[in-house]
Amino acid sequence: MSTIAVTDAGFKADVLESDKPVLVDFWAEWCGPCKMIAPALEELSDEMADSVTIAKMDIMGNPGVPGEMGVQSIPYLVVFKGGEAVAEMRGAAPKGQLKQWLESVL
Template sequence: MPTQAVTDASFQSDVLEADKPVLVDFWAEWCGPCKMIAPALEEISDELGEQVTIAKMDIMENPDVPGNMGVQGIPYLVLFKNGQKVAEMKGAAPKSQLKSWIEGQL
């Protein structure tokens, strides 16, 4: 299951009202560490797609949600369950660490 692009306009329905947990990756085109973890997140999306939706939000194209959430640095991963922020991770990490962190929150 490929990662899903989320925008300021779709955040409410795609993330807050989703019927399963959603991990949002706040990223930008110019962010090297964001590009480093992108393939890992795609693989995790394939492996855990039944349990969690992996979504990506470009903070340059969608400034409202990251601004409201106080996103200071990227990559910034936030896991939402039932419309609530339940966990966050700042910075890049290896795939194994990302996956075990996500699984530990589900």
Template structure:
């Protein structure tokens, strides 16, 4: 299962109303660290797809939700459970660290 693109318009249905946890990666095309963690997130999506949906939101194309959430630096990962932010991580990290953090929060 690959990562899912989420937009301002689809955020409510794709993230807040999801029946399983959703990790949202707030990113932008010009962000080097965002590009560094993208392959790891794709791999984690495959490995943990039955437990969590991994979604990506381009903050340049979708400024509404990141603005509402006060996103000031990227990459910014937010895990939503039952429609509420449950955990967050700022900055890039190696895949092993991302996986360990995510599994501990699920």
């Protein structure tokens, strides 16, 4: 399963009301580090599809949720479980480090 795109309008249904944990990647097209981690997130989305949904939110096209959450730098990764943010990571990291972090919070 590939990453899914999530919008301000769909955030509640796609993330907060999801039956399984959701990792949201807050990103923007102009962000170099965001582009660097994108392939790793796609791979992790396939590898970990049974345990987590990986979603991407473009902060330029969807300013509502990032504004409410106080997103000030990207990439900004947040894991949601049961409608609550339970873990966050700022900045880019290698795939192995991303996977280890994600597994530790699931």
